[in-house]
Amino acid sequence: MKVLYVTTISATMGFFPEHVKMLLSEGHSVEIATNCEKPVPEIYNTLGCKVHDIPFSRSPFSKNNLIAYKMLKQLVESEHYDIVHTHTPNASMIVRLACRRVRKQGTRVIYTAHGFHFFRGAPLKNWFIYYPIEKFCAHFTDVLITINKEDFTLAQNKMPAKKICYVPGVGIDLSKIQNIQCDRNVVRLSMGVPEDCILLLSVGELSVRKNHQVVMRALAKLDNPKIHYAVAGSGKLENDLRYLAKSLRIESNFHLLGFRTDVIALNKSADISVLPSLHEGLPVALMEAMAVGLPIVCSKIRGNVDLIEHGKGGFLYGCQDVDGFARGIMDVVLKSSSEMRKINQNTIKNFDVKKICGMMKQIYKDCCNGAT
Structure with missing residues (x-):
């Protein structure tokens, strides 16, 4: 299985070394796509993960988003990934739009929402801006993972992703x-x-x-x-x-x-x-x-x-x-x-990260077996 991990900025990859190690230990290959203004954590070089520098921006209104979209679309269409696992809101919007064609060819898209920008008590502008974007992009999501119970309930009721899962965070060692x-x-x-x-x-x-x-x-x-x-x-x-x-x-x-x-x-x-x-x-x-x-x-x-x-x-x-x-x-x-x-x-x-990695292992397995 060939997996692409995507984050808006390289520092976010600091949360996933155990997840990537788990995939590698199972014989899969893992590549990374992120904004490399700052280098990815050294552990990924040690693990031999190929890194693609994509100019993602944290702002949904940045002109770099179009450049990132074109680069990512070319990447996923040329590399034929089995799974694209995306994190962080803006990169994940771009990923799901860029993967529309390859999803029809068998690529599965997983999105982990590490806390929706819209939530109980959030500013109205967050609901006006981010909620419609997330709901639209959910149409192009095979598995939507939420990390807290409030988001899980909201996603079950409002998000049209093919499958919605609850995984309590990235885990700690x-x-x-x-x-x-x-x-x-x-x-x-x-x-x-x-x-x-x-x-x-x-x-x-x-x-x-x-x-x-x-x-x-x-x-x-x-x-x-x-x-x-x-x-x-x-x-x-x-x-x-x-x-x-x-x-x-x-x-x-x-x-x-x-x-x-x-x-x-x-x-x-x-x-x-x-x-x-x-x-x-x-x-x-x-x-x-x-x-x-x-x-x-x-x-x-x-x-x-x-x-x-x-x-x-x-x-x-x-x-x-x-x-x-x-x-x-x-x-x-x-x-x-x-x-x-x-x-x-x-x-x-x-x-514990071991328990979380076990849950993720099953999600990846179900994804590849078409159980979404």
Whole structure:
């Protein structure tokens, strides 16, 4: 079986090495089509995957989309792939349009939606722009995979794809996470936080979507010098967040760590994971925190609610509920979190990459056997 993996940008391929390894171990060949402004992760060169540079853009209105469409159409019509598996919205729109002819010749198109841009509470413009595009392109989709239950229900009711599946994310490598060792005090020193503080940790870009300011305001409301908040990530809002920390008078308890490659070590050195995002698909950051046994305080949104039950592995609050976040943080601080740790480490077993790869293996098999 010859498979083409497609993503808008090369960095997204960082989520799929285990999936590609699984396909290669089964004797299949895998190629990649993506925007190579930045190189694909080195693992794919090691695995011998051929990479095609296609100038995809994240914007559906970019003039590069027509160029990408023509290049991808030529690629799929000349290479005769058995399966084209596409990820990320804009590339996936182009893929499904470009594959209309080869689908009639036997190529199967799989699209994994890592969180529709239209969702409960999304801006109306998202529904006006992205919903019609997704619904139209679903006509040219053999298998539509959704990664959270809200999207799965919506797809079942609204999307005319030949087959709709639920696969809970790309999976995380639990054995790898468990084997990572770190010195909590050394990691805290690298973060610039006191060894004996109560450490809240968020992992994610500094953007409006990640909504870090809600936790900052909760921290100010708690007014507890022992509680510190660290954010691992970079982004356009760095200066805004620093200004907010100063205006809230929490600058000594607020830490911007920048982009970090030692996220698991950061989690193992924290006390509570906080994720106040406005929207997510199925957040890997939350799953990694659960895997190390952290109690969670997060927003009550799509994806998060698939992972956390309020009062069990943590607490869920409205995206702008500053009082709720403050209350949830103190509930974890004041009560024993050992039961939450056990619950989260047990729950996350359902999201192990080995289990997810097993589900994907069956989907690929059914696709090739015509069971769509």
